[in-house]
Amino acid sequence: MSSPETARRRKQEVKARAAEPNHMFGYCRVIGCGKPARAGTDDGLDTRFCRSHAEHYQRHGSPFKRSYTGQELSPYRRAALKWLKTNAELFWVKNAxxxxRGLYQSAGPHIEAFRLRGLSPQDRAKAHWARMRKAEIDPAQVVAAWLAVEMITADDPQSVRTREFAQVQAAKIVHRMASGTHKRWEREVADPDWSGLRTKTVIEEKHWYPRSRGRVLxxxxxxxxxxxxxxxxHHLSEITASMAR
Known part of the structure; x- marks a missing residue:
C-alpha cells in the first residue's frame, strides 16, 4: 500500500499533467465536433473526447448516442416480463x-447511499446489489431489463451495438429500481403560534441518490x-416474436 506522501505526490503529478495541454490531441473523435480533446487543453487527460462528449460517454455509454427513455423501453420490458412469467419453468429462465439472486446474496452488507464516498466503482456496484436485495426487487425485473435493451437495440435503426452501451443502458434501468437511501424522522420544535409555550411535531425527510454514471454502471x-x-x-428471438402477438 502506498504511503500518504506517495499518494500526494502522485496526485500532484496527475494534476500537473492534466493542466498541461498536449497538442497532439487536437480534436475530439466525435465526427463533426471540432472541439479539442481534453488532453489537448488544460482540462484533463482524455485523449479521445472533448469535455461535453466525455461527460455524455460517462452517463450513457456512448459519446453521441443518448440513453433510451423509460417510455421507449416500457413495451419491451413489459413483453419480457410477460414472457418470463409464462415460461418460468424453462431451464435458462431459472438459470438467469x-x-x-446470486448477485444479491454475494453483494455483502447493505450500505446506505450516503456512505458510498471513497468506495471503488466495483464496491459501489456491490452496494447497489445489496440495496436491490434490501428493497426485495424481483430478480425477474433485472432479467427483463437486459432483454429489453437487447430487443430495443435490435429494433433501433441508429443503434449502438457495443457491449458497453448495452451494459450501461441495462444498468441505468436497474439502478433506478433501488437507487437511493431515504430517511424520515420526527422532532419536537417550539410552536411559534403559541410563543414557544407549546411544541409541535415536525416531520423531516432527507434523500440521497448515488450518481448514475461512470465505471459503476x-x-x-x-x-x-x-x-x-x-x-x-437461447430465447431472445422467441421473446421478440412474442411482442408481435
Missing part, C-alpha cells in the same frame, strides 16, 4: 433468475449481462 451492466446472456442466446 438464480444468477441475479459498467460493473453493474457487466454483472447483468453475465447473469442473462445464456437466456438471451
Amino acid at each position: 433468475i438464480d444468477r441475479v 459498467r460493473h453493474i451492466g457487466a454483472d447483468i449481462e453475465q447473469a442473462v446472456e445464456l437466456l438471451a442466446q
Whole structure:
C-alpha cells in the first residue's frame, strides 16, 4: 500500500499533467465536433473526447448516442416480463433468475447511499446489489431489463451495438429500481403560534441518490449481462416474436 506522501505526490503529478495541454490531441473523435480533446487543453487527460462528449460517454455509454427513455423501453420490458412469467419453468429462465439472486446474496452488507464516498466503482456496484436485495426487487425485473435493451437495440435503426452501451443502458434501468437511501424522522420544535409555550411535531425527510454514471454502471451492466446472456442466446428471438402477438 502506498504511503500518504506517495499518494500526494502522485496526485500532484496527475494534476500537473492534466493542466498541461498536449497538442497532439487536437480534436475530439466525435465526427463533426471540432472541439479539442481534453488532453489537448488544460482540462484533463482524455485523449479521445472533448469535455461535453466525455461527460455524455460517462452517463450513457456512448459519446453521441443518448440513453433510451423509460417510455421507449416500457413495451419491451413489459413483453419480457410477460414472457418470463409464462415460461418460468424453462431451464435458462431459472438459470438467469438464480444468477441475479446470486448477485444479491454475494453483494455483502447493505450500505446506505450516503456512505458510498471513497468506495471503488466495483464496491459501489456491490452496494447497489445489496440495496436491490434490501428493497426485495424481483430478480425477474433485472432479467427483463437486459432483454429489453437487447430487443430495443435490435429494433433501433441508429443503434449502438457495443457491449458497453448495452451494459450501461441495462444498468441505468436497474439502478433506478433501488437507487437511493431515504430517511424520515420526527422532532419536537417550539410552536411559534403559541410563543414557544407549546411544541409541535415536525416531520423531516432527507434523500440521497448515488450518481448514475461512470465505471459503476459498467460493473453493474457487466454483472447483468453475465447473469442473462445464456437466456438471451437461447430465447431472445422467441421473446421478440412474442411482442408481435
